[in-house]
Amino acid sequence: MRRYNINSDWKFRKGDGSPAAVVTLPHIWDIRGGQNGNGGYVGVCVYEKQIEMSDDWKGRDIYLEIGAAGSVAEVVVNDQPVGTHKGGYSLFRFNITEWMRPGQCNRIEVRVDNSVRDDVYPIAADYTFFGGIYRDVNLVVADASRFSLDDDGSEGVYIIPEITGGGRGRVRVYSVVDEPEGCEVCCQVLDQDGELCAKATVKAGKEPAELFIEQPVLWNGRSSAYQYTLSADLLKDGKWMEKRMIRFGFRSISLSAERGFQLNGERLFLHGVGRHQDREDRGWAISREDIEEDMALLKEIGANTVRLAHYQHAPYFYELCDREGLAVWAEIPFISRLSDSAAARENALLQLTELIKQNYNHPSICFWGIGNDVTMFGAEDWVEEALWEMNALAKRLDPGRITVCSHMMTLAEDSPLSVITDGIGYNVYYGWYVGECSDMGVWLDELQQKQVPVPIAISEYGADGILTYQTGSPTRGDYSESYQSLYHEEMLAIIREHPLVWASYVWNLCDFASVNRKEGGVNGRNNKGLVTYDRKTRKDAFYLYKAEWSGEPVVHITGKRYKRRAESRNTIRVYSNAEDVELFVNSKSMGAMCKDCHIFWLDGVALLPGKNDILVKTERGDYDDVILYGEQADEPSYLFRQDRNAEMREVATEYRVRNGYHSVYDTLDEILDNPEAKKVLEEEAGADVLSQPLLHTLGELPLESIARKSGGLIRKEWVVRLNERLTKVKKLQE
Numbered sequence: 082m083r084r085y086n087i088n089s090d091w092k093f094r095k096g097d098g099s100p101a102a103v104v105t106l107p108h109i110w111d112i113r114g115g116q117n118g119n120g121g122y123v124g125v126c127v128y129e130k131q132i133e134m135s136d137d138w139k140g141r142d143i144y145l146e147i148g149a150a151g152s153v154a155e156v157v158v159n160d161q162p163v164g165t166h167k168g169g170y171s172l173f174r175f176n177i178t179e180w181m182r183p184g185q186c187n188r189i190e191v192r193v194d195n196s197v198r199d200d201v202y203p204i205a206a207d208y209t210f211f212g213g214i215y216r217d218v219n220l221v222v223a224d225a226s227r228f229s230l231d232d233d234g235s236e237g238v239y240i241i242p243e244i245t246g247g248g249r250g251r252v253r254v255y256s257v258v259d260e261p262e263g264c265e266v267c268c269q270v271l272d273q274d275g276e277l278c279a280k281a282t283v284k285a286g287k288e289p290a291e292l293f294i295e296q297p298v299l300w301n302g303r304s305s306a307y308q309y310t311l312s313a314d315l316l317k318d319g320k321w322m323e324k325r326m327i328r329f330g331f332r333s334i335s336l337s338a339e340r341g342f343q344l345n346g347e348r349l350f351l352h353g354v355g356r357h358q359d360r361e362d363r364g365w366a367i368s369r370e371d372i373e374e375d376m377a378l379l380k381e382i383g384a385n386t387v388r389l390a391h392y393q394h395a396p397y398f399y400e401l402c403d404r405e406g407l408a409v410w411a412e413i414p415f416i417s418r419l420s421d422s423a424a425a426r427e428n429a430l431l432q433l434t435e436l437i438k439q440n441y442n443h444p445s446i447c448f449w450g451i452g453n454d455v456t457m458f459g460a461e462d463w464v465e466e467a468l469w470e471m472n473a474l475a476k477r478l479d480p481g482r483i484t485v486c487s488h489m490m491t492l493a494e495d496s497p498l499s500v501i502t503d504g505i506g507y508n509v510y511y512g513w514y515v516g517e518c519s520d521m522g523v524w525l526d527e528l529q530q531k532q533v534p535v536p537i538a539i540s541e542y543g544a545d546g547i548l549t550y551q552t553g554s555p556t557r558g559d560y561s562e563s564y565q566s567l568y569h570e571e572m573l574a575i576i577r578e579h580p581l582v583w584a585s586y587v588w589n590l591c592d593f594a595s596v597n598r599k600e601g602g603v604n605g606r607n608n609k610g611l612v613t614y615d616r617k618t619r620k621d622a623f624y625l626y627k628a629e630w631s632g633e634p635v636v637h638i639t640g641k642r643y644k645r646r647a648e649s650r651n652t653i654r655v656y657s658n659a660e661d662v663e664l665f666v667n668s669k670s671m672g673a674m675c676k677d678c679h680i681f682w683l684d685g686v687a688l689l690p691g692k693n694d695i696l697v698k699t700e701r702g703d704y705d706d707v708i709l710y711g712e713q714a715d716e717p718s719y720l721f722r723q724d725r726n727a728e729m730r731e732v733a734t735e736y737r738v739r740n741g742y743h744s745v746y747d748t749l750d751e752i753l754d755n756p757e758a759k760k761v762l763e764e765e766a767g768a769d770v771l772s773q774p775l776l777h778t779l780g781e782l783p784l785e786s787i788a789r790k791s792g793g794l795i796r797k798e799w800v801v802r803l804n805e806r807l808t809k810v811k812k813l814q815e
Contacts, residue, residue, distance in 0.1 A: 084222075085222070086218070093126065104128075106218055107213070107215040107365075108128075108214055118598065119605070124194065125194045132187045138181075144176050144177065144223070144230050145177050148172050149171060152195055153194045153196075154173075158177045158181065167431070168201060171436065172396075174221065199422060201428050202416065205417050209595060211365045225259065227323055231259065235438040237257045237258065238254065239257075239441050242309075243333075248296050254313065258286055264286070266290060267281075267314040267316060268283075271310045272309055279292035302349065302385060310326060311327045312324065335483075336483045350580075351385060352630055353386035353584075353586055355390045356589065358394050359593055361614040367395070380405060382630060388450075414453075421463045429471060449475045452468060452486045452487065454488070486505055494528060504535070518568060518575070519575075541588040544565045546565025546620050551563055569625055574678070589610045591611070628679035636656075636697060636698075636699050636705045640654060643709075644709055647715050653695060653697075661676075662676070666688070666694070681697075688711025693708065741812055742809065743758045745785040748780060749783075752807070754813070761810060765803045
């Protein structure tokens, strides 16, 4: 088998008739529109390339292999349709042999469509659906007898390592071989030094190869991510055909409510972050260097797990997780807005199959996630049926891994949905979207008292933090970096105090694009990241987690961007994993700072008018410093001031209004207080949606505002239809 990279010199044109351009893959169209809230081009674009068929390829099969294309891709060769792939995140291949003309230039077209469709997931979610071919494209030329290229994008080899009695290692190797008659698979296991540990040969398509290793070294997460290599050679009638070299690791995993997550028989509390794959000015078309930078951030902060939102990520990222020992939660985009159509169900099952088969051999992957926020628009019976079917599929394809599903925090712990997977996660946003941070502690206390039998993770928690906004008096909803830090201080303490939480994931490692968001004065962005979208700036909260999780010395003064301070007395705050921190102001010692775990502070610090040198030093001798300016006039740019009048002017003409009648500009509470208006809303949204406790925390917001803040989850056409019905309902007389 030979693989030829064909990333260069593709002719690209939009379906709107724009002039063609020559591009190099990976490629995303309209990156700026996808990241700044303008939306950009949505629809079909065409990638075209001329391929000359080599004489060496005669008598062999030719496959077009595409790493990922968002989100539906139709392949056409010499004007003949070859096939269509539905799903924007996984690798796929098409056998194009019969359409290729020997000795001639052959025209390959890939028609990519990033339109939202009801039969392809995701249908709606809080992130941008970029369009393009954003991973590598290859031509694969192979003999008829080969490790299968038609096995849902897999490598055709599945490795099952396990520890048997007495600590002996057994490796079972299953291979999928096309035209296996007369073929053998010769397997060798090599250690990290390349030394042979075991070997076995079996007939292709028959029983798996079994190899045994005495006392293998375990893959043990961040402490020791040891991997072996399987060398699998395919021979036909004694002639060598091709080889697979695949790394794998020995490890055992389990999950229970009583013992939490266990790796190799030892309990391990998982703490980490979520990660989206996009990056400023690149979208999803990221490089290996970009991926390595994200891994470096994960290592720096001290995470031992990562949740890969909400789709299959690049193979190289899983490889890095294997190498660095991070436990991975991998999932599919069965998210938020769901469809009960058979085609949509089939697509979810396909994406789950591809995720599992293509990533089966990675020791880092511990969890298969089958859904996220699946009850956002109601817990219909068919949603439960779909989850049961997906869980069964995951268990059939890979019985050795743990299945999980992330739910909204309003899901009852005794819901039938909570027992489908091996464990569940709750996406908890107390202290940001609703309530106070302390409400999460109350909620977890109740779960502990009930002794809930389901293993529970906090699969998302976070608050937006925009660097521009700084304040000495942070409050929920001010979008300040200051509040984001305070939020994470409280949430981290709550999680630390509740051992029933087997895993927790900060949302998110970095800011990410969400085309429909307009929050905090920033369009098209979810700003919950601990690092900015361009990866250049670590926000203060990043250092809180680094001090908590990392073994590296940390000392960091928070609020450095809050340089010009109007307050006469200030609190100086520091995150550190030192034992003691001393504060110096203008070279004068203020003494030891107060301490609570990894948070140090001193209240009532007087700053002189003008420039002040602030220095903090630990008993280890490491330090941090900053210049602050005291007794300054209020800095308007530090505060987010939402112009409600401008906001209402922007949307006031969007939906029709009638004097004395309801509309979507009325608050949710006003609608629910009128029985006739409530009935309309129930008929349009569903009574089960209105029964969601989370919805009722939004009662003071207009329906239009709720829809606008939903990140595209509530469609505009639905709001238009609802508004038309509401404008026929008279308001109650006061």
